[in-house]
């Protein structure tokens with residue numbers, strides 16, 4: 001029997017999904033299976049011989065129940081159904097099969113400008129089209145104008161210049177800047193110039209170029225110009241968003257050091273600080289959550305979400321939860337880096353014996369007595385980080401010294417001056 005499931009793909013998968021559904025990835029009509037993925041990577045061809053440059057895949061978690069024959073409604077982060085995948089193959093987490101769009105896509109900025117190839121082909125039919133794919137500002141428009149003129153003379157009946165179609169490859173944080181660049185260029189180009197936003201996630205340069213060619217083709221281009229990628233110079237560290245994320249056992253000293261760090265930063269006054277105090281988070285943002293693995297993960301993701309928003313706007317967020325699971329900490333790191341922020345993981349590595357000796361809140365005694373279930377370090381795991389940017393064992397150390405170690409790291413990294 002066919003079962004129906006739901007899933008929210010990652011941002012990259014959703015961008016690919018949108019291109020599959022719109023026809024911009026023609027002739028692909030669905031996510032690739034393992035054999036096709038292998039064929040594409042090894043030979044640039046699907047198993048049926050069709051040339052295709054890049055894997056376009058969807059991965060579900062191992063415990064997701066979808067099986068071949070099932071249908072999965074793929075949803076955007078806001079919960080709106082984007083497409084239905086009919087699963088034809090599953091190998092590990094990778095699921096393959098055709099996707100069918102469910103109408104207008106609304107998530108992400110500039111949804112109305114992400115017009116599908118068929119609409120643009122119909123609108124521009126009858127004249128040659130020069131497609132320009134771009135990921136940054138177009139510095140030199142004269143080459144585009146000259147190419148459109150030339151194309152009109154050679155490919156068009158009337159000799160009129162080709163219509164210029166600016167395909168703004170907008171994905172992630174830098175997407176809006178690409179769209180602004182396309183709109184600014186349009187104002188300086190012939191009146192009939194079109195701007196279409198295409199959510200093509202960046203890949204390695206050679207593959208990216210081939211995909212651009214495919215997309216330009218799908219949009220009816222007679223010729224394609226790939227505008228050079230912009231040189232991105234990241235702002236100096238003291239202007240970039242930063243998340244200082246403490247992790248460690250209960251009683252290891254996370255909150256004490258975090259508070260000391262906050263005060264030291266406020267004293268300097270050079271950066272604004274958001275301190276996501278663990279207790280405040282548990283009382284407000286994560287009210288009602290337990291200490292099960294699932295709830296702890298949710299707690300950490302919520303903290304990560306808020307911290308990433310702070311970092312997106314160039315702020316500095318300090319977080320100090322236990323965060324016992326490595327994969328969830330890595331997710332937060334990825335969330336922060338995705339928005340252009342830096343992430344500093346501080347492992348407060350005070351050993352269990354010392355934390356238990358301190359037992360400030362009497363919780364270890366209760367946990368030992370079996371009164372608190374799933375207590376980290378006693379009856380629930382703590383996965384030691386192997387990706388800590390700084391490790392501090394506070395045993396026999398005074399608080400100011402511990403705070404000083406973090407301040408030193410921030411100074412060394414250029415985050416504070």
Ligand SMILES: Nc1ncnc2c1ncn2[C@@H]1O[C@H](COP(=O)(O)OS(=O)(=O)O)[C@@H](OP(=O)(O)O)[C@H]1O
Pocket residue numbers: 249250251255278282291295296297299300320321322323324361363372373374375376380
């Ligand atoms: N079962 C269990 N395990 C661990 N800790 C427990 C538990 N039950 C209550 N507490 C108290 O909750 C504080 C940890 O909350 P966190 O939000 O930081 O935990 S987690 O990151 O979601 O794992 C932790 O506070 P800190 O001592 O400040 O770390 C404990 O006081």
Ligand SMILES: Nc1ncnc2c1ncn2[C@@H]1O[C@H](COP(=O)(O)OP(=O)(O)O)[C@@H](O)[C@H]1O
Pocket residue numbers: 248249250251252253254255256257320348358360394395396397398399400402
């Ligand atoms: N060098 C140090 N750094 C941080 N805390 C220390 C240090 N030395 C002793 N402590 C004590 O250890 C305890 C740590 O508690 P807390 O900061 O609430 O830990 P956590 O937030 O990790 O549960 C406090 O009582 C603090 O005074």
